[in-house]
Amino acid sequence: MKSLKVLLLLSLVSIAAMQFSSCQNSPTEAQTFPLTVRVQFPANYAQSAAAGATVRVRNVESGTRDSATTNTSGEARFSRLLPGTYEITATRALSATEAQSLTGFSVEQNLNAVRTGFALRGTADSVVTLQLAGSPVGNLVIKECYWTGATTRNGGFYFSDQFHEIYNNSTDTIFVDSLCIADVYGPSGQINPGTRPTEFQDDRNNVYVNSIWMIPGTGRQRPLLPGQSIIIAQDGINHRADTAFVGVENRTVDLSRADWETFNERPDNRDADAPNVPNLTRLYFTGGFDWLVPVFGPGIVIFRAFPNMLADSVRIPGAAPTFPPRIRIPNTRIIDAFEALQNPQSGGFKRVPAALDAGFVSTSDTYSSKSGRRKFARRVGTRIILQDTNNSGNDFDIITPATPKQLPQQ
Ligand SMILES: [Ca+2]
Ligand SMILES: [Ca+2]
Known part of the structure; x- marks a missing residue:
């Protein structure tokens, strides 16, 4: 518990430091970073990039949330996220017709993926890939x-x-x-x-x-x-x-x-x-x-x-x-x-x-x-x-x- 508090304090100090340094660059706003979330279908599907998936990001420290939908390349783009630790979820509902072309089975499916503890600290952390999973086909x-x-x-x-x-x-x-x-x-x-x-x-x-x-x-x-x-x-x-x-x-x-x-x-x-x-x-x-x-x-x-x-x-x-x-x-x-x-x-x-x-x-x-x-x-x-x-x-x-x-x- 004690070390958790120290960690929290450290991260708050580091966030404050980042905000301070960004203030030096731009006096009006905190520094933000872009994030691209790549969403993929399960490995055995006919195609990899999952278009039309809903991606939600939640900053675990501040509780702020944002959401976006993946494009035809399976990418959801967030242009301005504050540094911090994020929980990222992706969901994609497949109609029976879509499931038929992707899996050969005409059964509606709900696919999900979750990434917890994703640390966004700078531009080096700008891409994260999530692979969807759902009930195995033929469920x-x-x-x-x-x-x-x-x-x-x-x-x-x-x-x-x-x-x-x-x-x-x-x-x-x-x-x-x-x-x-x-x-x-x-x-x-x-x-x-x-x-x-x-x-x-x-x-x-x-x-x-x-x-x-x-x-x-x-x-x-x-x-x-x-x-x-x-x-x-x-x-x-x-x-x-x-x-x-x-x-x-x-x-x-x-x-x-x-x-x-x-x-x-x-x-x-x-x-x-x-x-x-x-x-x-x-x-x-x-x-x-x-x-x-x-x-x-x-x-x-x-x-x-x-x-x-x-x-x-x-x-x-x-x-x-x-x-x-x-x-x-x-x-x-x-x-x-x-x-x-x-x-x-x-x-x-x-x-x-x-x-x-x-x-x-x-x-x-x-x-x-x-x-x-x-x-x-x-x-x-x-x-x-x-x-x-x-x-x-x-x-x-x-x-x-x-x-x-x-x-x-x-
Ligand atoms: Ca028995
Ligand atoms: Ca029994």
Whole structure:
């Protein structure tokens, strides 16, 4: 903290010095510098320069902002920026037609890029290049997350019925073998007076996850057709048949036909293995009896397993040495992300980087049977396309109760 203050003081002194020296050159205004932001499409696209991208720059010290649109060379030009540290973001929405010519797939996409901590100190820093990333083409999306749990007939709290549903929003069959699902580290809001946001919040380029589960398979065993989905259950049983829900069955869900469940094998057998629902492969686990995601609201990401994935484990700053580290997953690996926080005031607790998910949903309660379900976008033939703007706050409705394998209709 002390060194941070010294740094701040030094940078203020240096800014003051620059302003002073510029005053000597031009008595009326502070010295400014030009900046060109080059925006590129992802590497596997048919063309590199991204025209029509919106580039926003924010001076981290002063908070001043500016924005510009890239020209046909993919360049956005800012002529007069004060020296300082900048956060630079680029976004580009692709229409289905544009995506078709760039990728061969006719699916709308939202591409994003973020560069943090860019130091503009002089004309030598006048060009910065950002490469856009988005959901990989042919995308899987999180269709529904049911995290709140339910209240039993006698007022008990029930959370074994949590599930996550993943939908093939593309025009092609996607093999889901090796697909991973993970929950993002950090609290969902001001749960207790001393609760602090995740220590990793300043890292905008990676996601830090608690536990990772993977769909087993050789690579071509588990086809998921366009317009179809898979359910991942905490427990793959018919929760409506539990005697605790007699007369109030609609508060919970039947997950006996889930595609997979998270069986957390333990010596004490606290998690039951539902025999009719196959088990995900547990790659990394820091939870308790089962894969329980926060009932106040989880961050969920899906990605493909990749080499040495588990090697990038990171200690939580300030945590006891015995506290298990978290796994760092680069944003570029993430296929889709979802975030729910405790309530609308919990934005400061956001865990998923904005480049992956610019917003969040909330229910302001727990054990309420409420679920987050992705919105209907349009229908192509018999296939429903779900809305995906990489912003959970835009893309998801809160519904009651949860609707496993049921799509929104319009
Ligand atoms: Ca389980
Ligand atoms: Ca099972």
